[in-house]
Amino acid sequence: MFTGLISDVGEVGSVEPRGDLRRLRILCSYPVETIAIGASIACNGACLTVVEIDRDRQSNRTWFEVDVGAETLARTTAKQWEPGMQINLERSLKVGDELGGHIVTGHVDAVATIAAIEDFDGMRRFSISVPEDLSRFIAEKGSVSLDGTSLTVNSVDGNLFSILLIPHTLAVTTWASRRAGDSINLEVDLMARYAARLAGIS
Structure with missing residues (x-):
């Protein structure tokens, strides 16, 4: 975990x-x-x-x-x-560690693609394209793991969603070197997956 x-x-x-x-x-x-x-x-x-x-x-x-x-x-x-x-x-998380991001299992669901990048005020907005069958698990203000990084979804439009990275995240991860067209590992939020299952959404 x-x-x-x-x-x-x-x-x-x-x-x-x-x-x-x-x-x-x-x-x-x-x-x-x-x-x-x-x-x-x-x-x-x-x-x-x-x-x-x-x-x-x-x-x-x-x-x-x-x-x-x-x-x-x-x-x-x-x-x-x-x-x-x-x-x-x-x-891996140890008992007693602070859960500062969200619960991530390390089980990648699929490969997503960086569709576009926008820089402003030292920050960077990424538009991410995900497979159609996983788009239903992506919710505005929800959590997602991309290349192992816990991120908050800013907006959703079909199978596209956006995330905003602050300067600190860009400095301590590989995200500063990412380019449009790059492939990235996607893990959807665990709670969203279980909620969909309980709701009978296949």
């Missing part, structure tokens, strides 16, 4: 195909002694399990490795990750 508050921006160090899997090495600033084998880390919003960990002596940064399965490759942007790419990271 996560909150959508990014705690580090990592870098893909290597990508190794292993049959239907891909083994990814990700460099980060987390202290190596604080990460355990089997720990869950959200990488651009996708919950992945740490299978190896050590410290890179050249960069003096921690690295951890994860195995990305066929389902994750099919439903997320992980298939596009290459060495040198930066990704948003968040470690």
Whole structure:
């Protein structure tokens, strides 16, 4: 379980195909002694399990490795990750931690697309295009997770919705480098999904 508050921006160090899997090495600033084998880390919003960990002596940064399965490759942007790419990271929520964003599971629903970007007053407004079957879960002033970042929906128009990022969010995530046409991982709000299910909306 996560909150959508990014705690580090990592870098893909290597990508190794292993049959239907891909083994990814990700460099980060987390202290190596604080990460355990089997720990869950959200990488651009996708919950992945740490299978190896050590410290890179050249960069003096921690690295951890994860195995990305066929389902994750099919439903997320992980298939596009290459060495040198930066990704948003968040470690799993612990009992007693502040829930500053919203409840995020790390189970990506689909890949969305940045349709347009507008800059003003140091902020940036993004228009996001989502698959038609998920648009019903997006509500004005509701929550959404995009590349692991907890964000508030400003407006909705069909399968398009907008979000506004403040300078702080742009500075501590990968969002400052995003461009129109980029693919991003989308996780709809968990409460919206359960509400739709209880209401009988398939």
